Amino acid sequence: MATSIQLKRRGLLFVLSSPSGAGKTTIARMLLAQDEGISLSVSATTRPMREGEVEGRDYHFVTDAEFDRMVESGAFLEWAHVFGRRYGTLRNEVWKSIENGCDVLLDIDWQGTQQLKQVDPDIVRVFILPPSMKELERRLRARGTDSDEVIQSRMERAAGEISHWAEYDYVLVNEDAETCLSKVQAILDAERLKATRRIGLHDFVRSLIG
Numbered sequence: 500m501a502t503s504i505q506l507k508r509r510g511l512l513f514v515l516s517s518p519s520g521a522g523k524t525t526i527a528r529m530l531l532a533q534d535e536g537i538s539l540s541v542s543a544t545t546r547p548m549r550e551g552e553v554e555g556r557d558y559h560f561v562t563d564a565e566f567d568r569m570v571e572s573g574a575f576l577e578w579a580h581v582f583g584r585r586y587g588t589l590r591n592e593v594w595k596s597i598e599n600g601c602d603v604l605l606d607i608d609w610q611g612t613q614q615l616k617q618v619d620p621d622i623v624r625v626f627i628l629p630p631s632m633k634e635l636e637r638r639l640r641a642r643g644t645d646s647d648e649v650i651q652s653r654m655e656r657a658a659g660e661i662s663h664w665a666e667y668d669y670v671l672v673n674e675d676a677e678t679c680l681s682k683v684q685a686i687l688d689a690e691r692l693k694a695t696r697r698i699g700l701h702d703f704v705r706s707l708i709g
């Protein structure tokens with residue numbers, strides 16, 4: 500009885516950001532595979548699908564006109580221009596998870612993180628850094644999904660992205676993916692235990708000490 504009271508809590512919004520290529524998608528997938536209590540908020544984007552990506556799993560791939568309509572109808576919790584394309588967090592994706600009692604993982608950039616912080620000040624923000632800029636470029640090339648031109652533009656944008664590191668609650672260096680993942684999991688586990696998120700804790704304590 501007491502345990503079920505202590506386990507109840509509000510679902511939390513868990514944001515992962517990084518410069519492109521630092522490994523946030525890799526870490527996010529590993530986290531989703533090992534932690535049943537969190538699900539991914541699948542964003543909508545106007546960027547073309549990459550090889551290996553799946554509609555509805557990685558993104559909802561939409562046209563510019565569709566994106567315009569979604570903006571007008573208030574479908575987005577936040578949206579931003581990134582690399583000349585538009586990306587947005589769908590309100591329904593987030594509420595669907597929260598209603599199911601699940602935490603929500605958001606793979607969004609610093610612009611989206613700033614907007615989301617205005618909507619829900621309780622979000623948890625994690626920034627992932629690469630071990631070096633040389634390794635960042637190596638990873639972008641090794642991924643093999645982007646042309647030289649796109650890689651160049653991602654590298655040019657990386658310093659700008661990284662300059663927002665201090666707006667995050669936690670900053671990790673993704674040197675070894677498993678090590679980085681275990682730190683991300685530790686942050687998530689600790690945030691879940693925060694007293695302010697534990698609905699029913701008040702009543703439980705009152706039942707203990709009156």
Ligand SMILES: Nc1nc2c(ncn2[C@@H]2O[C@H](COP(=O)(O)OP(=O)(O)O)[C@@H](O)[C@H]2O)c(=O)[nH]1
Nearest residue numbers: 519520542578579581586587588606607608611
């Ligand atoms: N603001 C915002 N940024 C997003 C959203 N979805 C993805 N992004 C960001 O857009 C950037 C580009 O994503 P993507 O094209 O998948 O390339 P990646 O950086 O190599 O994973 C990344 O920084 C993502 O975090 C979203 O819904 N909102």
Ligand SMILES: Nc1ncnc2c1ncn2[C@@H]1O[C@H](COP(=O)(O)OP(=O)(O)O)[C@@H](O)[C@H]1O
Nearest residue numbers: 519520521522523524525638642673674675676
């Ligand atoms: N810790 C790591 N060490 C080496 N390579 C990594 C590491 N994390 C990710 N990668 C690789 O780097 C590339 C970019 O990772 P990805 O997760 O797509 O980055 P992002 O989502 O931040 O753009 C991928 O090929 C991925 O397999």
